[in-house]
Amino acid sequence: MVKHRRPYNPRRLGNPELARARKERYLRRQAGQLGFALTPVHGEVS
Numbered sequence: 001m002v003k004h005r006r007p008y009n010p011r012r013l014g015n016p017e018l019a020r021a022r023k024e025r026y027l028r029r030q031a032g033q034l035g036f037a038l039t040p041v042h043g044e045v046s
Helices: 016-033
Strands: none
Touching: none
16 A cells, blocks of 8 residues: 555455465466466366
């Protein structure tokens, strides 16, 4: 909020979809740096 000068938005905190998207971006970036390419898996993975 302070860094980007955006108003407080309580819906962004604890949003599981947002957390998943952030984690996916991080993992894709890490895999790319290690020379791997990630491909999506269709269906549920447990």
